[in-house]
Amino acid sequence: MQLTSRNKNLDLSTPQVMGILNVTPDSFSDGGKFNRIDYALNHVESMLQAGTSIIDIGGESTRPGAKEVTLNEELDRVVPIIEAIRQRFDCWISIDTSKAQVMKEAVSVGADLINDVRALQESNALEVAAKANVPICLMHMQGQPRTMQNQPNYNHLIQDVSDFLNERISACENVGISRQQLILDPGFGFGKTLEHNYQMLAEFEQFHQFGLPVLAGMSRKSMIFNLLGKPPAECLAGSLACATIAAMKGAHIIRVHDARETAEVVKIYNMVLQQSK
Numbered sequence: 512m513q514l515t516s517r518n519k520n521l522d523l524s525t526p527q528v529m530g531i532l533n534v535t536p537d538s539f540s541d542g543g544k545f546n547r548i549d550y551a552l553n554h555v556e557s558m559l560q561a562g563t564s565i566i567d568i569g570g571e572s573t574r575p576g577a578k579e580v581t582l583n584e585e586l587d588r589v590v591p592i593i594e595a596i597r598q599r600f601d602c603w604i605s606i607d608t609s610k611a612q613v614m615k616e617a618v619s620v621g622a623d624l625i626n627d628v629r630a631l632q633e634s635n636a637l638e639v640a641a642k643a644n645v646p647i648c649l650m651h652m653q654g655q656p657r658t659m660q661n662q663p664n665y666n667h668l669i670q671d672v673s674d675f676l677n678e679r680i681s682a683c684e685n686v687g688i689s690r691q692q693l694i695l696d697p698g699f700g701f702g703k704t705l706e707h708n709y710q711m712l713a714e715f716e717q718f719h720q721f722g723l724p725v726l727a728g729m730s731r732k733s734m735i736f737n738l739l740g741k742p743p744a745e746c747l748a749g750s751l752a753c754a755t756i757a758a759m760k761g762a763h764i765i766r767v768h769d770a771r772e773t774a775e776v777v778k779i780y781n782m783v784l785q786q787s788k
């Protein structure tokens with residue numbers, strides 16, 4: 512299994528690490544734009560040196576309760592950084608956004624992958640994604656970030672999430688996006704209770720039913736820090752445990768903050784995989 516974007520291929524026969532580059536203002540110590548880009552480039556370089564294949568850039572904090580980010584604010588955050596990374600590195604760049612215009616401009620300045628936590632449901636997103644002709648990650652979310660954690664409920668969790676992903680695959684195919692461009696993601700932490708998240712991890716193999724790459728994003732999330740009773744920044748061990756389990760359950764892309772350590776987990780996993788063939 513592999514992904515193609517422009518002139519790039521990404522081999523998915525072993526798990527690939529997607530490193531998170533958070534470019535919301537609270538992720539930078541100072542406000543200076545140059546510092547922000549310089550800081551980001553240094554962070555990207557260290558993630559790439561550690562074995563990260565994809566840099567995921569998000570300008571909208573989807574934190575529960577977060578206030579909406581305007582289009583121009585999101586563009587101002589992500590476009591300059593994508594341009595700077597594109598000039599300097601030939602890595603995969605994914606844009607973590609739900610706004611059609613942000614997708615369009617991000618791809619035009621070099622993003623190779625659209626990562627949409629709202630699975631192209633916002634206005635014009637399907638049409639823009641179809642024209643962009645790059646791989647797209649479709650993620651499941653119940654409700655909206657502001658309220659999604661109030662009372663998550665499902666008839667049959669895995670079936671409900673799978674039905675949603677299936678419907679989004681059809682919506683993409685209806686606008687000419689081929690299945691081969693799609694990546695699926697059950698959306699850990701997006702409208703799920705602690706138990707829901709661990710049930711999805713326990714039954715993660717179910718999401719291979721579509722024959723498409725599957726992405727797992729659990730790094731430093733509430734399913735870890737609430738269980739361990741620690742702040743997110745102290746959840747490296749928990750995040751690595753989730754990454755290891757996801758890799759063993761066939762995750763093709765693992766989205767993390769701690770890229771270096773996760774790349775080491777994948778190296779160990781690949782060695783074990785080699786021995787079992």
Ligand SMILES: Nc1nc2[nH]c(S[C@@H](C(=O)O)c3ccccc3)nc2c(=O)[nH]1
Binds near residue numbers: 572698732
């Ligand atoms: N495809 C894909 N994209 C993603 N973007 C994010 S934002 C998330 C975080 O903790 O990073 C988050 C959630 C809530 C608040 C802040 C940040 N999570 C995913 C994911 O799980 N899958």
